[in-house]
Amino acid sequence: MTKQLGVIGYPLSHTLSPVFQQAALDYHAIPVTYSAWPTPSESLPQTVERLRGEEYMGFNITIPHKEQLLDLVDDVNDMARNVGAVNTVVNRDGVLTGHNTDTYGFVRSLKEKANFDPRGKSVLLLGAGGAARAAAYALASEGVERLTIANRTVARAESLAEDVGSVLGEIETVSLENVSGDADLIVNSTSVGMASGDSAGQTPIKAASVPRDALAYDMVYTPAETPFLCSAQEAGARVLGGLWMLIYQGAAAFELWTGKHAPVDIMYQAAQQAMEQ
Numbered sequence: 609m610t611k612q613l614g615v616i617g618y619p620l621s622h623t624l625s626p627v628f629q630q631a632a633l634d635y636h637a638i639p640v641t642y643s644a645w646p647t648p649s650e651s652l653p654q655t656v657e658r659l660r661g662e663e664y665m666g667f668n669i670t671i672p673h674k675e676q677l678l679d680l681v682d683d684v685n686d687m688a689r690n691v692g693a694v695n696t697v698v699n700r701d702g703v704l705t706g707h708n709t710d711t712y713g714f715v716r717s718l719k720e721k722a723n724f725d726p727r728g729k730s731v732l733l734l735g736a737g738g739a740a741r742a743a744a745y746a747l748a749s750e751g752v753e754r755l756t757i758a759n760r761t762v763a764r765a766e767s768l769a770e771d772v773g774s775v776l777g778e779i780e781t782v783s784l785e786n787v788s789g790d791a792d793l794i795v796n797s798t799s800v801g802m803a804s805g806d807s808a809g810q811t812p813i814k815a816a817s818v819p820r821d822a823l824a825y826d827m828v829y830t831p832a833e834t835p836f837l838c839s840a841q842e843a844g845a846r847v848l849g850g851l852w853m854l855i856y857q858g859a860a861a862f863e864l865w866t867g868k869h870a871p872v873d874i875m876y877q878a879a880q881q882a883m884e885q
C-alpha cells in the first residue's frame with residue numbers, strides 16, 4: 609500500500625504544497641505521494657475521518673479549515689491551541705494530533721532570512737485573521753517588547769490583542785488607516801496585495817507609514833514582489849516576502865511526518881519554479 613500525505617482546503621487551485629513536499633519526499637526517496645485534496649466545508653468531517661486510515665501519514669490544512677480542525681482531531685499541541693488553528697495533522701495508528709507550524713515558519717524565516725531577532729523589538733502587525741494570530745503568538749513567545757495590531761475591522765484586532773495580551777501584557781490596537789511609523793518590524797498578515805484576491809495591486813498601509821530603518825515582512829507570497837514590499841523598499845526599508853515562511857512551515861510538517869531532515873533549499877527551488885510557470 610502506497611502511503612499518502614496531502615493538503616485539504618477549498619479551493620486549492622493555487623497551493624504550492626504538493627510541489628515542494630513531493631520534492632522533499634523524492635529527495636529522501638520516501639515512497640509517499642503528497643496530493644491536493646480539495647475539501648468543501650460540508651464534507652470536512654467525513655474527509656478527516658477518512659484520513660485516519662492507515663495509508664495516510666497525516667495532512668496539511670489551509671484556508672478555510674484551520675480553525676475547525678481543532679474540534680476534529682484527538683489532541684492538539686500547546687501552540688495550536690493558543691493560536692486557535694491547526695495547519696498540520698500527524699496520524700499515528702488512527703489517532704490524529706494537530707500542530708501549528710505557521711508560527712515556527714514565521715520565526716525561522718525572520719531569523720534566518722532577515723537576520724531579525726524579535727526579542728526586545730517593537731512590532732506593528734497588520735491583520736487579525738488566522739495568519740496574524742500565528743504571528744502574534746510567535747512574536748509573544750519570542751519575547752517581543754511592544755506589539756501593535758492594526759486591522760480593517762478594529763474589533764477583531766481588539767479580540768486578538770485580548771487573547772495574546774494574557775501572554776505578552778498590554779497590546780495597542782488601531783485601524784489600518786491610522787497606522788503611524790515607529791516599529792522595528794512591520795508584518796503584513798492581511799491578504800491585501802495577493803495576486804488572486806480582490807485587493808491585488810493594493811498595499812495595506814501607505815509607504816509614508818514605513819520607517820526607513822524597519823524590516824517590512826509580507827506573508828503574501830504571490831506575487832513575490834508584493835505592492836507592500838515595493839512601497840516599503842521605496843521608503844528605504846529592508847524587505848522579506850512570505851515564500852520562506854511557507855517553506856519553513858512545510859519543513860516542520862515534513863519532519864513531524866517523516867522524522868527526516870527537511871531539504872529546505874530543494875523545497876524552495878521547487879516552489880519558486882512552480883511560481884514562475
Ligand code: NAP
Nearest residue numbers: 735736737738739740760761797798799807827850853854
Ligand atoms: P484571514 O483569516 O481570512 O484574514 C484576512 C485578513 O486580511 C484580515 O485581517 C482581514 O481584515 C484582512 N483583509 C482582507 N481584505 C482586506 C482589505 N481589502 N483591506 C484591508 N484588510 C483586508 O486570512 P489568513 O489566513 O489570516 O491569511 C492572510 C494572508 O496571509 C493570506 O494572503 C495568506 O495567503 C497569507 N499567509 C501566508 C502564509 C505563509 O506561509 N507565507 C501562511 C499563512 C497565511 P478584516 O478582519 O477586517 O476582514
